[in-house]
Amino acid sequence: xxxxKKATYYSSVKNYTNLSAPQQMQLKFHLMMxxxxxxxxxxxxxxxxxxxxxxxxxxxxxxxLTDLKKSEIKDTLNxxxx
Amino acid sequence: MAKKSKYNxxxxxxxxxxxxxLFRFASVRVKSREIAEDLVQDTFLSGLNAxxxxxxxxxxxxxxxxxxxxxxxxxYRKKTNQEIKQGALTEDGEGDDSFYHRFFMREGMWAGxxxxxxxxxxWGDSADHKMEKEEFMNFLLLCMSLLxxxxxxxxxxxxxxxxxxxxxxKELDITPSNLWTIIHRAKLQxxxxxxxxxxxx
Numbered sequence: 001x002x003x004x005k006k007a008t009y010y011s012s013v014k015n016y017t018n019l020s021a022p023q024q025m026q027l028k029f030h031l032m033m034x035x036x037x038x039x040x041x042x043x044x045x046x047x048x049x050x051x052x053x054x055x056x057x058x059x060x061x062x063x064x065l066t067d068l069k070k071s072e073i074k075d076t077l078n079x080x081x082x
Numbered sequence: 083m084a085k086k087s088k089y090n091x092x093x094x095x096x097x098x099x100x101x102x103x104l105f106r107f108a109s110v111r112v113k114s115r116e117i118a119e120d121l122v123q124d125t126f127l128s129g130l131n132a133x134x135x136x137x138x139x140x141x142x143x144x145x146x147x148x149x150x151x152x153x154x155x156x157x158y159r160k161k162t163n164q165e166i167k168q169g170a171l172t173e174d175g176e177g178d179d180s181f182y183h184r185f186f187m188r189e190g191m192w193a194g195x196x197x198x199x200x201x202x203x204x205w206g207d208s209a210d211h212k213m214e215k216e217e218f219m220n221f222l223l224l225c226m227s228l229l230x231x232x233x234x235x236x237x238x239x240x241x242x243x244x245x246x247x248x249x250x251x252k253e254l255d256i257t258p259s260n261l262w263t264i265i266h267r268a269k270l271q272x273x274x275x276x277x278x279x280x281x282x283x
Contacts, residue, residue, distance in 0.1 A: 003186070003193070003194025003195060004186055004194060004195045004196045005182055005185075005186045005194040005195075006194065008185075008266065008269070008270060009262070009266045011269075012262075012265050012266040012269040012270075013262045013265055013266065016240060016247065016262075016265065017247060017258070017262065036196045036201045036202055037196075039201075039202035039203070039204070039205075040202045040273065042205075043202060043205060043273050043276075044269050044273065046205070047222065047269065047272055047273065047276070048241060050215075050218060050219055050222055051110075051222065051226075051241045051242060052241065052244075054110060054219055054223075055110055055241070055242045055243075055244075063102075063105070063106050063109060064102040064105060064106075065101050065102060065105050065119065065122070069119055070097050070098075070101055072123075073097050073101065073122070073123050073126060074094075074097050076123060076126075076127070077093055077094075077096070077097070077126055077127070077130060080127060080130050080131075081093065081130065
């Protein structure tokens with residue numbers, strides 16, 4: 001029987017690498033029995049999905065450089081132009 | 083837009099047109115705002131030098147993106163190996179247990195099982211709401227920025243850049259086992275951080 005520590009390990013990496021058949025079975029069985037790890041498993045996937053979506057589409061309207069920073073960059077570029 | 087000329091680039095307008103977009107791109111991939119700002123500035127400077135020296139055609143946005151991408155990867159490469167090796171990573175994540183003791187019981191009959199206070203809470207279906215999704219992302223980005231440097235790099239390369247395992251390992255000079263251990267720890271930390279801040283647990 002897996003410990004929760006091991007189960008969370010499998011949950012964390014299963015989207016990146018193939019767990020062996022025994023490992024998959026062990027995880028499945030543990031998740032059947034352990035509601036905490038079930039939550040972890042779902043939340044771990046939710047994190048992966050959110051990051052993936054954001055990286056692909058991600059435009060938070062608020063995320064931008066300040067006007068001050070833009071001025072600084074423009075000044076630096078101008079210096080280099082001359 | 084830009085009229086056809088010998089130089090198909092207009093550095094003067096780069097900042098106005100592209101800096102926010104490049105900044106957003108960098109922000110998801112590096113730990114801090116300051117680093118993202120520096121990378122954007124460096125990208126423009128490199129671009130400027132390239133234009134000055136080669137005086138060739140450039141396709142502005144995608145060309146600038148490529149420069150930025152390479153700078154981000156260079157950034158990941160810096161001082162990574164030493165830090166990772168110091169992180170006491172072992173084959174199946176068993177070494178250096180102290181990190182795990184925050185979440186799992188140390189000894190006794192229930193060794194390795196969730197500590198009561200660390201058990202994942204219910205996040206509900208609320209993340210379906212557009213508003214909640216954005217809020218979730220805000221907190222997730224915050225929590226990602228709080229990760230230790232090396233974990234942040236591994237996590238970004240794997241999740242954001244979607245490098246293959248082989249590529250990440252090659253890039254950072256770590257073994258696949260190191261990589262999985264870092265991912266495990268990063269997930270535990272992120273999940274815990276999110277729950278604390280987003281759900282106010």
